[in-house]
Amino acid sequence: MTETEMSAQLISQQQTVKFYQTGTFTVGNRLLDKEFRTVQATQERSNSIDSGHRACQGCGQALGARYALDTAMRVTGDKIIAANATGCLEVFTTPYPETAWSIPWLHSLFGNVASVAAGISASLKAKGDNETRVIAQGGDGGTTDIGFACLSGLFDRNDDVLYICYDNGGYMNTGVQRSSATPGGARTSTTMPVGEHPGSSFNTGKYLPGIAMAHEIPYVATASVHDLHDLERKVEKAMSFRGARYLQINVPCPLGWGSEPSQTIKLARMGVESGLVPLFEAEYGELTNSTKIRYQIPVEDYLKSQRRFAHVLKPANVEQLETIRTLAEKNIRRYHLL
Amino acid sequence: MWNLSFCIGSSAAGARTYTATASQGLLYMMEAVYNASGLGLPIVMTLGNRAIGAPINIWNDHSDAMSVRDAGWIQLFVESNQQAVDVHNQAFKLAEALSLPVMVNMDGFILTHAITRVDLPEQELVDQFLPSFVPRQKLDTHSPLSIGAMVGPDAFTEVRYLAHHKQKEALTIIEQQAEEFAQMFGRDSGGLVKSYFTEDADIVFVAMGSVVGTLQDLINDLRSEGYSVGILSLRSFRPFPANAICNVLKNVKQVIVFEKSFAVGMGGILASEIHMATQRYADIQDMKISSVIGGLGGRTITKKSLRKIVEHAKNGQLDSEVFMDLEGSTVVRELKRQQHEQTSGPVAENILRDMGVVSASKTH
Amino acid sequence: MFQIRIHGRGGQGVVSASELLSVAAFEEGKYSQSFPSFGSERMGAPVQAFARISDKNITIREPVMNPDMLIIQDPTLFQAVNVFDGAKTDGYLLINSSKTVEQLGIDEISSQYPKNHVMILPATELAVKYIKQPKPNTVLLGAFAALSHMVKIPALENAIRGKFAKKIADPNIAATTAGYNFVMNYLQQKTQKQGA
Structure with missing residues (x-):
């Protein structure tokens, strides 16, 4: 029995309503007892990001940010302050004089959000406020490249901040340039599918959850927008720790990935099921839990619905496909995903 | 970079915030320098004035302060350690009155590393002169506020004009506060x-x-x-x-x-x-x-x-x-060389090469 | 205004000595100022520090160009630096060494100073005796007090207690007193000799 099935069974034992479709995802939240439903399933959800913002259709980041922050709001009794790096999330939520945020929110620069959040946390501490919690958020560019030094400093000092990185594998806001989180082989405007090695180079880039773990901070986790229960549980867990915490949420980007807006959730799920997006948790530098792959799929199933990988599936580039397959296998081994 | 960014978060969340930097550190945080004034955060920062490289040089001059002269901060300069004490008190009052960051410039080493006699003002008098910091707007879960939105061409000019206007207002406020300080502490530390x-x-x-x-x-x-x-x-x-x-x-x-x-x-x-x-x-x-x-x-x-x-x-x-005190012979030698041999290379190292020094192990 | 320039090597407490001097002068109600020759020097490199003592407020910020008192903490500097540059020959010269002016090769310069204005004392040896470390600075401060009368021993003692914990302050105060007594004894003997 997989862990998901086990937890479904545990939940069902406490249920008055029986699952008729146990083992599928279609059962949804509505059949669960209220306390087991996700925050997003309730009509009273807090909507940290309100409707009317300017995100693209099918934006994974808009979903990921709302899911995470709504959960943090529930856990803290709405006592959160968020700092935001420059990027899509910042731009689409705050076209002056409008704002989509229902929580106190501050944007300063592209590369300093970790420090700004640490400053907010210090300010609260100085003023004797132990209740209000601080969340820093940025895209993968602001996290793995531009804001890397400030983020490492946050981890080093173990400041009381939850840092959430919405990872869509590139600078989508500025025209889909490669970041150090862009997956190998992917097409971006700076790694075009031309020449001998089309797309982003393999053996480059950095994996920030691993770097965060190396800092031995209290909590590191990865999540995906397709699995609300898993995502919300991880945010809740993160909020139970004090000190520096890092959560990386995989958020598909229809613009940058060349995918259908309607396929965002499905793509996020396929990324996880292919093994290319490992979901796990780590405490103080040690792996403590992995979210198992339920139905493993071949990587090409995940790649084929994204134009950024179109060249990888051509017969001439079979080596690239093989490399991507190897990466998925490595993830599965390293994070015990099966 | 992280230093002033930390202060931006702290000040936006409503705490009275202070930091200090110098030279390359200021340039490293340059983005945040503009950001702090743009956000109107009353941060006080001491700048221990030092030169900027290359060639790397840790000693005093005003290159660092001048590099941020258009960054929207109030920039005050002090002559002595006593003025440094007095002006820092006034800087917080000024910053909070205008909702602008204030940079107190004191010469690196010459003042920052000097040991000399100063009169420290009484805490009670300081508290009277500088009451608790109560920001008009701050990051507060009781009244959520978004700070730092993207402002487009339709309002950017107005925001910049108002920043300029604020600085002009400061011309009056600096004089008033200096007078108030002199009356309260019995010491004139200068106005504008x-x-x-x-x-x-x-x-x-x-x-x-x-x-x-x-x-x-x-x-x-x-x-x-x-x-x-x-x-x-x-x-x-x-x-x-x-x-x-x-x-x-x-x-x-x-x-x-x-x-x-x-x-x-x-x-x-x-x-x-x-x-x-x-x-x-x-x-x-x-x-x-x-x-x-x-x-x-x-x-x-x-x-x-x-x-x-x-x-x-x-x-x-x-x-x-x-x-003043320019070493003429060094300059003339280098200029002469350049007349007949226009090649690239770092200036300080070009001078050394002419003197026959290239590296510890080799001479040409 | 009385101006002091101290020459030594990184690690010998040159900067601390100038600081202690200015604090001691302050303790006695005078205006004072001290600062190092700001460098990025490492241990062993030649360093300088400056101090000024005055009855009036001191505004000048230039390094001490014409010292009334020149303190040489390390005589090996004679080969490396022109320590006498700008020194006032009607001022004082205080040198840490167990050699004579002739052995040090500075007899020509020292002869330009007035009688009893040049003092050579084995400060390093005294430092090793009292503080178990070859740091001649506090011995020389005591010698400075005896030679110049610009500060008194109790003020130096307060300055040392203000800067260091008791464990370090106590032996350093003993070293300062030893430096002071060394000079006083020397001057007394000389006067007696001249009297006889």
């Missing part, structure tokens, strides 16, 4: 400008920072020898107190602007701002302004060299642009 023997002076130095102390010492000597020399010390550089400056300088025949930095390819920064101010002032005619650059990268500023400047000025021999 501070003048020394300027009333009847033919020659007046305009300067900022600790060199004013050395100039005062020199002028005490010169006055007893019959020279008619004075000093105008700028305590506020941003906002630029053009009227206050011209009021002091209006009857002066010769102005010597002494500064510890310059705009490469243009010349003295303070000198050109003094030019601009005096030209706009109707009462001023036939004033000679000389720009003297000195004390770069910690070069010792001696009374002896300053005295020579005054003597040259008195004899009408002072050029419009002077680099």
Whole structure:
């Protein structure tokens, strides 16, 4: 029995309503007892990001940010302050004089959000406020490249901040340039599918959850927008720790990935099921839990619905496909995903 | 970078916030310097003024302060350690009154590393002078607020204009607060400008920072020898107190602007701002302004060299642009080489190469 | 205004000595100022520090160009630096060494100073005796007090207690007193000799 099935069974034992479709995802939240439903399933959800913002259709980041922050709001009794790096999330939520945020929110620069959040946390501490919690958020560019030094400093000092990185594998806001989180082989405007090695180079880039773990901070986790229960549980867990915490949420980007807006959730799920997006948790530098792959799929199933990988599936580039397959296998081994 | 960013978060969340930096550290946080003033956060930052490389140099001059002169901060300069104590108290009051960050400039090493006698104000008096910080808006879960939104072409001009207006308002507030401080603490630490023997002076130095102390010492000597020399010390550089400056300088025949930095390819920064101010002032005619650059990268500023400047000025021999104590032979040698051999290379290392020094192990 | 320039090597407490001097002068109600020759020097490199003592407020910020008192903490500097540059020959010269002026090769310069204005004492040896470390600075401060009368021993003692914990302050105060007594004894003997 997989862990998901086990937890479904545990939940069902406490249920008055029986699952008729146990083992599928279609059962949804509505059949669960209220306390087991996700925050997003309730009509009273807090909507940290309100409707009317300017995100693209099918934006994974808009979903990921709302899911995470709504959960943090529930856990803290709405006592959160968020700092935001420059990027899509910042731009689409705050076209002056409008704002989509229902929580106190501050944007300063592209590369300093970790420090700004640490400053907010210090300010609260100085003023004797132990209740209000601080969340820093940025895209993968602001996290793995531009804001890397400030983020490492946050981890080093173990400041009381939850840092959430919405990872869509590139600078989508500025025209889909490669970041150090862009997956190998992917097409971006700076790694075009031309020449001998089309797309982003393999053996480059950095994996920030691993770097965060190396800092031995209290909590590191990865999540995906397709699995609300898993995502919300991880945010809740993160909020139970004090000190520096890092959560990386995989958020598909229809613009940058060349995918259908309607396929965002499905793509996020396929990324996880292919093994290319490992979901796990780590405490103080040690792996403590992995979210198992339920139905493993071949990587090409995940790649084929994204134009950024179109060249990888051509017969001439079979080596690239093989490399991507190897990466998925490595993830599965390293994070015990099966 | 993280230093001032930390302060941005702290100040936005409503705490009175202070930091200090110098030189390359300031340049490393440059983005945040503009950001803090744009967000209107009343942060106080001490800048221990130092040079900027390359060539790397850790010593005093004003290159760092000048590199952020357009960043929207209030920039105050102090002459002495006592002024540093007094002006920091005023800086918080000023920052919080205007909702603008204030940079207190004190000369690196010369003041920051000096041990000297200062009167520390009583805590009770300070609390009276500077009440608790109550920001109008802050990050607060009781009244959520979004700060730092993207402002487009439709409102950006207005936001920038208001920042300029605020700085102009500061011209009045700085004077008021300096007066209030003097009354409360019984010590005058200067308002926008501070003048020394300027009333009847033919020659007046305009300067900022600790060199004013050395100039005062020199002028005490010169006055007893019959020279008619004075000093105008700028305590506020941003906002630029053009009227206050011209009021002091209006009857002066010769102005010597002494500064510890310059705009490469243009010349003295303070000198050109003094030019601009005096030209706009109707009462001023036939004033000679000389720009003297000195004390770069910690070069010792001696009374002896300053005295020579005054003597040259008195004899009408002072050029419009002077680099004090410039080592002529080094410059001439390098310029000569460049005449017949125009090749690239870092300046400091080119000079060494001409002297036959290339590296520890090799000479060419 | 009395101006002091101290020459030594990084690690010998040159900067601390100038600081202690200015604090001691302050303790006695005088105006004072001290600062190092700001460098990025490492241990062993030549360093300088400056101090000024005055009855009036001190505004000048230039390094001490014409010292009334020149303190040489390390005589090996004679080969490396022109320590005498600008020194006032009607001032004082205080040198840490167990050699004579002739052995040090500075007899020509020292002969320009007035009688009893040049003092050579084995400060390093005294430091090793009292503080178990070859740091001659506090011994020389005591010697400075005896030679110049610009500060008194109790003020130096307060300055040392203000800067260091008791464990370090106590032996350093003993070293300062030893330096002071060394000079006083020497001057007394000389006067007696001249008297006889």
